[in-house]
Amino acid sequence: MLTEGEVDTRIRELGEQISKDYAGENVHLICVLKGGVFFMCELAKRISVPVSMDFLSVSSYGSGTVSSGAVKIIKDLDEPLEGKNVLIVEDIIDSGNTLHYLVEILYKRQPKNIRICTLLDKPERRVADVHVDYTGFVIPDEFVVGYGLDYDQKYRNLPFIGSVVFDE
Ligand SMILES: O=P(O)(O)OC[C@H]1O[C@H](OP(=O)(O)OP(=O)(O)O)[C@H](O)[C@@H]1O
Numbered sequence: 001m002l003t004e005g006e007v008d009t010r011i012r013e014l015g016e017q018i019s020k021d022y023a024g025e026n027v028h029l030i031c032v033l034k035g036g037v038f039f040m041c042e043l044a045k046r047i048s049v050p051v052s053m054d055f056l057s058v059s060s061y062g063s064g065t066v067s068s069g070a071v072k073i074i075k076d077l078d079e080p081l082e083g084k085n086v087l088i089v090e091d092i093i094d095s096g097n098t099l100h101y102l103v104e105i106l107y108k109r110q111p112k113n114i115r116i117c118t119l120l121d122k123p124e125r126r127v128a129d130v131h132v133d134y135t136g137f138v139i140p141d142e143f144v145v146g147y148g149l150d151y152d153q154k155y156r157n158l159p160f161i162g163s164v165v166f167d168e
């Protein structure tokens with residue numbers, strides 16, 4: 001769907017935009033594991049203001065076989081967020097549930113502000129409201145892998161974004 005060159009060029013552009021927007025400030029990048037890790041590392045290299053980084057992992061609350069959409073933190077951040085310019089870095093926003101609930105949880109830690117940067121956005125699938133500040137690419141409703149995104153924990157290491165064709 002997207003070549004390595006297209007992704008790299010877009011990440012460079014996002015880094016430039018973020019560096020302008022945070023000029024004179026620090027930015028605290030938060031990676032949502034595992035998928036966000038490749039994008040965050042590449043993005044961090046393209047940001048010219050001082051950067052700090054932290055990592056968390058979430059899982060969804062299930063109720064029977066149906067998920068409520070809400071998430072819980074299963075690996076928390078190492079550092080407090082109070083007074084920081086927080087930029088959450090994600091590989092993809094799909095239903096929006098992960099970020100909708102995560103932002104709600106993290107705001108309680110009194111950051112100066114929280115913004116969201118995602119490499120990919122599938123707006124057609126949105127069910128929860130999320131304000132996205134930086135988007136790499138808006139993509140159609142197809143299942144994608146690569147650049148951190150997995151299929152059954154595989155293909156995260158592909159340096160491009162591929163669309164998976166499932167057999168009928
Ligand atoms: O907008 P949503 O519908 O909530 O989906 C987006 C979330 O799904 C993916 O994570 P996943 O749960 O696959 O975990 P992973 O990053 O460890 O693969 C992705 O990295 C986002 O965190």
Ligand SMILES: Nc1nc2[nH]cnc2c(=O)[nH]1
Nearest residue numbers: 094142143144149150151
């Ligand atoms: N790997 C992968 N994970 C997702 N999570 C939400 N949408 C997707 C997708 O298209 N691919």
